[in-house]
Amino acid sequence: MNFDLLVWRQTAGAAPGKMIKYRAEGISPDTSFLEMLDIVNEGLLARGEEPISFDSDCREGICGSCGFVINGRAHGPDLGTATCQLHMRRFKDGEEITVEPWRARAFPVIKDLVVDRTAFDRIVAAGGYISVNTGSAPEANSILVPHQDQEASMDAAACIACGACVAACKNASAHLYVGAKVSHLTLLPQGKPESAKRALSMLRQADAEGFGSCSNEGECEAVCPKQISIRNIARMVREYSRATLLGTDS
Ligand code: SF4
Ligand code: FES
Numbered sequence: 672m673n674f675d676l677l678v679w680r681q682t683a684g685a686a687p688g689k690m691i692k693y694r695a696e697g698i699s700p701d702t703s704f705l706e707m708l709d710i711v712n713e714g715l716l717a718r719g720e721e722p723i724s725f726d727s728d729c730r731e732g733i734c735g736s737c738g739f740v741i742n743g744r745a746h747g748p749d750l751g752t753a754t755c756q757l758h759m760r761r762f763k764d765g766e767e768i769t770v771e772p773w774r775a776r777a778f779p780v781i782k783d784l785v786v787d788r789t790a791f792d793r794i795v796a797a798g799g800y801i802s803v804n805t806g807s808a809p810e811a812n813s814i815l816v817p818h819q820d821q822e823a824s825m826d827a828a829a830c831i832a833c834g835a836c837v838a839a840c841k842n843a844s845a846h847l848y849v850g851a852k853v854s855h856l857t858l859l860p861q862g863k864p865e866s867a868k869r870a871l872s873m874l875r876q877a878d879a880e881g882f883g884s885c886s887n888e889g890e891c892e893a894v895c896p897k898q899i900s901i902r903n904i905a906r907m908v909r910e911y912s913r914a915t916l917l918g919t920d921s
Contacts, residue, residue, distance in 0.1 A: 672698045672759055675767040676711065678723055684779050684787075690769070693723075700760035704747065705730060705737060707759055708770075724783040730755040732896060735831030738838070739784050740771040745835035745894040753833060753896040773838035777845070777881040788834050790880040791848060798865075798872030799852045805861045820858045827854035829897040836891030836899075842883030847891035849873050850903035853910055867917060870910035 674695040681688030695711050702710070705727050712722035728736040732753040739754055741747035747757045762768060770784065778786040816824075830851035837845050853870045856862030862869075885904055892901045 672700055672762075672764045674698065674707070674759070674762065674765070677767060677769045678783070679771045680723070680783055681772075681780050682721075682782065684781055688780065688783075690771075698759050700758065702759045703730070703755060704741070704757040704759065705755050724781075724785050726785050727755055732756045733831060735833040738773060738833045738835055740769075740773065740838060742769055745773070745838040746833075746896055750893075751896060751898045753831070756896070773834050775834075775837045775843035775882070777843065778834060778837060786834070788832070790877075790882070791832050791834065791845070793880060794845065794849060794873050794876045795852060797876035798869040799856070801856060801861050801865065803861070803864050814860055816859060824855045824858035827851045827858070827899065827903050830855075830895075830899050831897060833896060835894045835896065837882065839890040839894040840883065840885075841888060841890070842886060843881075844885045844891070845877045845880075845882040846885040846904045846907065847895065847899055847901065849877055850901070850905075850907040851899045853907040854903040857906065857910060866910045867914035870907050871914035874907070874911055 676693045676695055677690045678693060679688055680691045693711050693715075695707055698707050698710065705725070708723060708725060715722045725739065726736045728734040730737070732755060737754040738746060741754065741757070746752060746754050748761055749757055772780050772784045773786045777790045778788055781787050828851075830848060832848065834848070836847035837843050853866070853873060856869065857866040887901075889901055892899065
């Protein structure tokens with residue numbers, strides 16, 4: 672298969688960027704999107720040109736490192752699929768494919784398709800943990816957790832912090848990400864005591880980082896590679912409201 676790629680190139684955060692066209696030729700349909708970029712980069716290196724910078728690590732949808740806007744959609748055309756899990760058979764032979772970085776003020780471009788997502792780390796540092804004393808490791812069955820709470824908590828914990836939800840949102844909101852982190856802790860007995868304060872702290876940090884608010888568009892859920900539900904946003908907002916009602920402000 673052959674493709675024309677229109678790729679965002681930007682040498683550094685402060686430098687202006689632009690779309691540059693590259694030809695990807697002789698690509699097997701079973702090549703992953705990242706492998707296809709690897710092949711393009713080998714060609715660029717062979718010609719003495721600067722390769723396209725992009726993030727990746729596990730290449731199996733679990734680490735959250737990868738992610739571009741492909742043909743206008745975060746992580747590309749497939750539902751529940753990270754960029755590294757996308758294959759070229761999903762595109763038409765000869766198709767022109769646009770490849771851009773996540774666009775959000777809180778995710779500044781570092782180079783080409785690489786953005787700085789450390790804002791997510793600072794949101795977690797603001798409260799995305801359990802600090803109450805839970806004692807020594809208890810026998811697994813000694814704290815009973817309703818099955819539906821276990822399932823909902825594990826579903827929320829599947830978030831890989833890729834940032835696609837932010838990239839897809841017209842407000843560049845991080846509510847789905849924060850909602851997932853708040854939910855996975857709040858739904859478990861050890862996480863409940865601090866849940867209101869946690870939601871307040873994390874949302875305040877998200878505001879400080881420059882993420883927008885949520886206007887219930889649902890774009891985040893639609894592009895999330897782990898199909899995190901926007902019900903987690905509702906749970907987070909309930910905890911936030913409880914914090915403001917209770918005056919849980921320290
Ligand atoms: S909620 Fe989904 S899209 Fe957002 S960071 Fe987590 S895995 Fe990525
Ligand atoms: S490289 Fe790890 S999720 Fe894509």
